[in-house]
Amino acid sequence: MYLIEETKQLADRVFQIWIRAPHVARHAKAGQFLMIRVAETGERIPLTISAVDGDSVRVIFMAIGKTTTWLSRLATGDTVLDVAGPLGRPSEIKPYGTCAVIGGGVGIASIPIIAAAAKRAGNYVIGIIGARNSALLILEEELAGTCDELHVATDDGSGGTHGFVSDVLKTALQKQKIDCAWVVGPAMMMKVTSMVTKPFGVKTFVSLNPIMVDGTGMCGSCRVLVGGTTRFACVDGPEFDAHQVDFDLLIQRQRSYLNEEKSAIEEYLVHTCQCSGGSPHA
Numbered sequence: 506m507y508l509i510e511e512t513k514q515l516a517d518r519v520f521q522i523w524i525r526a527p528h529v530a531r532h533a534k535a536g537q538f539l540m541i542r543v544a545e546t547g548e549r550i551p552l553t554i555s556a557v558d559g560d561s562v563r564v565i566f567m568a569i570g571k572t573t574t575w576l577s578r579l580a581t582g583d584t585v586l587d588v589a590g591p592l593g594r595p596s597e598i599k600p601y602g603t604c605a606v607i608g609g610g611v612g613i614a615s616i617p618i619i620a621a622a623a624k625r626a627g628n629y630v631i632g633i634i635g636a637r638n639s640a641l642l643i644l645e646e647e648l649a650g651t652c653d654e655l656h657v658a659t660d661d662g663s664g665g666t667h668g669f670v671s672d673v674l675k676t677a678l679q680k681q682k683i684d685c686a687w688v689v690g691p692a693m694m695m696k697v698t699s700m701v702t703k704p705f706g707v708k709t710f711v712s713l714n715p716i717m718v719d720g721t722g723m724c725g726s727c728r729v730l731v732g733g734t735t736r737f738a739c740v741d742g743p744e745f746d747a748h749q750v751d752f753d754l755l756i757q758r759q760r761s762y763l764n765e766e767k768s769a770i771e772e773y774l775v776h777t778c779q780c781s782g783g784s785p786h787a
C-alpha cells in the first residue's frame with residue numbers, strides 16, 4: 506500500500522497528491538510516468554511524475570472520469586493499492602542552448618520536472634503555460650522560480666496574454682532563437698504548437714497521452730503512429746519527435762471508449778452516492 510502524504514486542490518477539478526513511493530522516487534527522471542491503481546476493484550491509469558522529493562512523488566491530475574474522480578476524493582493519510590514506475594523513456598535532456606517548455610491545461614503538471622532538468626543541463630529555459638482562464642492556471646509560481654523566464658496565456662484573456670500558448674511561442678520564435686521545445690497538453694494543443702515550431706526548425710518533443718492499460722508494452726492499447734511506424738507510447742515514449750506524430754489518429758483513438766467511460770463514471774457516482782447516504786463525496 507502507498508501512503509498519500511498530502512493532497513491539495515489546485516484548480517477546478519485539478520488535484521495534486523504526494524505519494525510515498527521510494528522505489529519510484531529513487532529512479533524517476535523527467536518525462537516518465539507511473540501507473541496507479543486505487544484499489545483491487547479499480548483500473549490502472551497513467552499519470553506523469555510531476556516532481557520528486559526524497560521518497561515521495563507528486564502527481565497532478567484532472568478529475569474527468571471514474572478513476573481520477575476516485576483519486577480526487579482521497580485524503581491525506583489514505584492509501585492506494587499500486588504505484589508502478591517509473592515507466593516510459595526519460596526526456597532527452599541535453600545542453601541544447603535555449604529550450605522552451607510549454608504546458609497547456611493539466612499538461613502544465615509535466616513541465617516543472619522537465620524545466621528543472623533542462624536548467625541543470627545548462628540550458629536557458631523559457632516556460633510558456635496556458636489554460637482556458639486564469640482560474641485553471643496551475644504551478645505559475647513554482648515555474649516562475651524554475652524557468653529563466655515564464656510567459657502565461659489564457660484563452661479568454663483573464664490572465665497573461667490573451668490567446669494560446671502557440672501564439673506566445675510564435676512571438677518568441679520571431680524574436681529569438683530557440684533550439685529545443687517540449688510541448689505537453691491536449692492532443693490538439695500539441696498538434697497546433699508543433700506546427701508552429703516546424704518552419705523554425707526547432708527540435709520538438711511532445712508527450713503523447715493515448716489510452717493505456719498495462720503501461721508495459723503488453724496490450725497494444727497505446728499504439729501511436731510516429732514517422733509512419735507504429736510505436737507503443739508506454740515503452741517507446743511517451744515523448745516523441747513532434748513533427749513525426751500522426752495527431753489525428755491519436756485524437757481518434759483517444760475517443761474509442763467514450764460510451765464505456767461515460768457509463769463507468771455514472772455507475773461510480775450512483776454507487777458512491779448510495780453508499781454514503783446521498784453524498785457524492787464518499
Ligand SMILES: Cc1cc2nc3c(=O)[nH]c(=O)nc-3n(C[C@H](O)[C@H](O)[C@H](O)COP(=O)(O)OP(=O)(O)OC[C@H]3O[C@@H](n4cnc5c(N)ncnc54)[C@H](O)[C@@H]3O)c2cc1C
Nearest residue numbers: 550551552553565566567570571572573714715716743766
Ligand atoms: C503517459 C500519460 C501520462 C498522463 N499524465 C497525466 C497527468 O499527469 N495528469 C492528468 O490529469 N492526466 C494524465 N494522463 C491522462 C490520464 O491517464 C487520464 O485522464 C485517465 O486515465 C482518465 O481515467 P478516468 O478513469 O478518470 O477517466 P476515463 O473514464 O478513462 O476517461 C474519461 C475521459 O478522459 C479521456 N481520457 C481517457 N484516457 C485519456 C488519456 N490517456 N489522455 C487523455 N484523455 C483521456 C476519455 O476519452 C474520456 O473522455 C496521462 C496519460 C498518459 C498516457
Ligand code: FES
Nearest residue numbers: 720722724725739
Ligand atoms: S499500455 Fe499496453 S502496450 Fe502500452
